[in-house]
Amino acid sequence: MRRYGKHTDEDDIRSRPNRRGNRPRTHIRPKHEDAAGGMVLTVDRGRLTCLVDGRTVIAMKARELGRKAAVVGDRVALVGDLSGKKDTLARVVRIEGRDSVLRRTADDDDPYERVVVANADQLAIVTALADPEPRPRLIDRCLVAAYDGGLSPLLVMTKSDLAPPDKLLDLYGALDIPYVVTSRAELETGDAVDRVREHLDGRVTAFVGHSGVGKTTLVNALVPEERRRVTGHVNAVTGRGRHTTTSALALPLAGASGWVVDTPGVRSFGLAHIDPSRVIHAFPDLEPGTEGCPRACSHDEPDCALDEWVAEGHADPARLYSLRRLLATRERTEGD
Numbered sequence: 001m002r003r004y005g006k007h008t009d010e011d012d013i014r015s016r017p018n019r020r021g022n023r024p025r026t027h028i029r030p031k032h033e034d035a036a037g038g039m040v041l042t043v044d045r046g047r048l049t050c051l052v053d054g055r056t057v058i059a060m061k062a063r064e065l066g067r068k069a070a071v072v073g074d075r076v077a078l079v080g081d082l083s084g085k086k087d088t089l090a091r092v093v094r095i096e097g098r099d100s101v102l103r104r105t106a107d108d109d110d111p112y113e114r115v116v117v118a119n120a121d122q123l124a125i126v127t128a129l130a131d132p133e134p135r136p137r138l139i140d141r142c143l144v145a146a147y148d149g150g151l152s153p154l155l156v157m158t159k160s161d162l163a164p165p166d167k168l169l170d171l172y173g174a175l176d177i178p179y180v181v182t183s184r185a186e187l188e189t190g191d192a193v194d195r196v197r198e199h200l201d202g203r204v205t206a207f208v209g210h211s212g213v214g215k216t217t218l219v220n221a222l223v224p225e226e227r228r229r230v231t232g233h234v235n236a237v238t239g240r241g242r243h244t245t246t247s248a249l250a251l252p253l254a255g256a257s258g259w260v261v262d263t264p265g266v267r268s269f270g271l272a273h274i275d276p277s278r279v280i281h282a283f284p285d286l287e288p289g290t291e292g293c294p295r296a297c298s299h300d301e302p303d304c305a306l307d308e309w310v311a312e313g314h315a316d317p318a319r320l321y322s323l324r325r326l327l328a329t330r331e332r333t334e335g336d
């Protein structure tokens with residue numbers, strides 16, 4: 001497919017899942033103690049656009065980093081020309097430890113996982129109420145990825161000028177996820193933007209969702225100045241008409257400590273790497289009920305202790321139903 005064909009940045013950052021546990025190569029650390037700290041805003045064919053002391057600096061990864069890829073949201077250490085002037089190139093010599101990683105695979109049986117964003121603490125799952133139609137399965141999958149990666153979810157339902165949000169709100173009610181509903185008119189008055197902004201202060205929020213749901217429209221409304229400043233350096237948006245986003249872009253929120261990350265639209269969200277025990281952490285009301293589960297229980301199998309525990313009245317059955325729906329989403333394909 002177009003968006004996940006050969007040309008997206010994410011192909012550069014493939015890593016084998018079983019290498020995730022490798023220890024950082026600490027022996028190279030002391031070498032660049034004078035390096036400046038920066039944040040990766042976007043990656044384009046190996047070129048990293050970083051924010052360093054308020055300047056936008058283009059950098060390449062230093063050879064000593066080997067196969068380790070820097071991704072959007074990474075905190076990095078840079079040396080070399082940090083002036084940010086045209087045609088200068090700095091070097092990224094270190095990728096700092098990550099607080100979180102949002103991962104996906106292209107398909108569920110794909111052994112390669114791609115890190116979509118590092119260090120995000122909130123996942124804004126953007127769904128249009130119409131055009132394109134909501135895809136609850138995709139939302140469920142994004143939720144599972146958020147819970148697995150330790151990000152807290154935020155549901156953003158756009159285009160309420162085209163269809164009402166009631167059905168989706170019903171479907172996600174039991175999950176108790178914060179949500180915002182936006183419309184074209186409220187984007188223009190700024191009301192929608194203000195409502196979204198309330199959830200963003202002090203956080204790094206990655207916006208994900210199907211192509212055309214309005215992620216970029218929203219991010220642009222949130223950070224118009226920053227977008228222009230950064231994309232002035234990056235060949236991101238040219239020409240006229242609607243432009244599908246082709247690489248993730250992190251932008252600082254003006255006047256607040258938060259960041260927003262726009263990402264390319266996805267058709268699916270492969271979950272090959274998900275660990276059900278991490279997902280259940282997002283359900284603290286159900287977690288104690290798993291004590292009686294068999295070893296390595298998927299919590300979606302006949303011997304799972306949660307059924308009996310919930311039947312005894314310890315938790316809301318709607319919560320267990322929602323958890324099961326999320327876990328089961330791994331076994332289904334997108335078209336179901």
Ligand SMILES: Nc1nc2c(ncn2[C@@H]2O[C@H](COP(=O)(O)OP(=O)(O)OP(=O)(O)O)[C@@H](O)[C@H]2O)c(=O)[nH]1
Nearest residue numbers: 159183184211212213214215216217244245264265
């Ligand atoms: N009716 C209506 N249209 C909207 C709204 N928000 C965005 N749009 C339109 O939806 C279309 C897609 O918006 P984008 O912001 O490019 O969508 P995207 O999610 O960034 O898409 P990709 O980059 O392909 O993933 C544009 O034509 C927007 O003008 C809304 O609230 N109502």
Ligand SMILES: [Mg+2]
Nearest residue numbers: 215216244245
């Ligand atoms: Mg976009």
Ligand SMILES: [Zn+2]
Nearest residue numbers: 293297299304
């Ligand atoms: Zn279980």
